[in-house]
Amino acid sequence: MIIKPRSYPLRLRKLEALQRRLPPHHPKNSLVQEALARTRAGYHGERSIDFHLNFIPHKNYLIIHDLRLFDGQHFFQMDTVLVSRKFILILEVKNISGSLYLDSDIYQLSRTLNGKEESFPDPLLQIERQQLQLSNWIQNQLSLTIPVESLVLFSNKQAVLHLKNDRDSEKVIKSEGLVNRVNVIAQRHDKVCFNVDQLNSLAYRMVQSHHEPRQSVLESFDIKEFDLVEGVICQSCLSQMSWLKGKWQCSACGTRATNSHVLALQDYACLCHPQISNKQARKYLNINSEDTVKRLLAKLGGKKIGTYKSTKYEIPLENPKR
Ligand SMILES: [Zn+2]
Structure with missing residues (x-):
């Protein structure tokens, strides 16, 4: 068994x-x-x-x-x-x-x-x-x-x-x-x-008694967080996508998708930090609207930690239920 x-x-x-x-x-x-x-x-x-x-x-x-x-x-x-x-x-x-x-x-x-x-x-x-x-x-x-x-x-x-x-x-x-x-x-x-x-x-x-290894992959390669490419990456052509009228749109190949930010945020969780604030996510995802980012982060389904400006959202590594 x-x-x-x-x-x-x-x-x-x-x-x-x-x-x-x-x-x-x-x-x-x-x-x-x-x-x-x-x-x-x-x-x-x-x-x-x-x-x-x-x-x-x-x-x-x-x-x-x-x-x-x-x-x-x-x-x-x-x-x-x-x-x-x-x-x-x-x-x-x-x-x-x-x-x-x-x-x-x-x-x-x-x-x-x-x-x-x-x-x-x-x-x-x-x-x-x-x-x-x-x-x-x-x-x-x-x-x-x-x-x-x-x-x-x-x-x-x-x-x-x-x-x-x-x-x-x-x-x-x-x-x-x-x-x-x-x-x-x-x-x-x-x-x-x-x-x-x-x-x-x-x-x-x-x-x-199992211990999951928690070592930072950036530390193990001596790579700095600012070396990394931010933003939502198009799965078809690897160009940057932008948030337009409630969807992610790739300016290079025209791919449109609704959930491309999920993988981007999971990358952030894997490489930088398991939680993210609204302000950090706005910069990372390149979205200006605080309300839009709030909605996207809440929909991930992770725990909310802290209140008001210090609120952070946990980024689950499993894909959210749709
Ligand atoms: Zn593309």
Whole structure:
């Protein structure tokens, strides 16, 4: 049973907003594009294993996707965790294409693609650290012990994976082998560590302790708010739209739309601040009328904070109900 589904990552939304709002000739553009491509590939890789997870015996496992816990000193993030009464299994998904070579003697994963060689962090080191952190976390939270296992799944179908050391195939596989491997691991653990109440209590405690990363994407790239393009951007041709007679109109391609400000304000929430005042929104959306902006902000359906001139409107990242 899935007790925490995978949702669209906030960091990915923030990077998409940044790509829309960064002027084309900004010096950080290529860095942002690379981060966006990597984050998007990571998310697609994680989603691709959901198909395989359908085939594991669901009654035996509570499945938690995208879990980020704090161990008292550091945050640690796990793509998927399977919790059973006999063991816990952490899955780390790598969506990397090309010819891959894992040399665990020197802790290096290298990839050759189109004649270019690149190095990546050793995923075995990463999951071994996660295993230790999760074991300690469980011990600290509930004074319980249970074996914690981990697997690295390479999800890219075209990738060719080579392992220098045969022993690494215990922990590193292509994602097609997930179901078989989960069954093999389950056979290794026949001792029941938890009763059903303890299992539920642990799994729900894990979900409740999840910390959504809140890092500012502008700070992480050292980009200033004043570098960003303001205004409502036309979805068809990327030109600026203006508010005319109750609709957004693109002067370049003639597109007309009623809700184009919603994405613009969500970009603002992703990149600058989760709330906006009427005055800030008038400048950002390039609308002079205080009443019009008041109406548009109220229709977003977010919370209103403060009163009179200091009122701020929360910008929901879900799309408003129409
Ligand atoms: Zn247009």
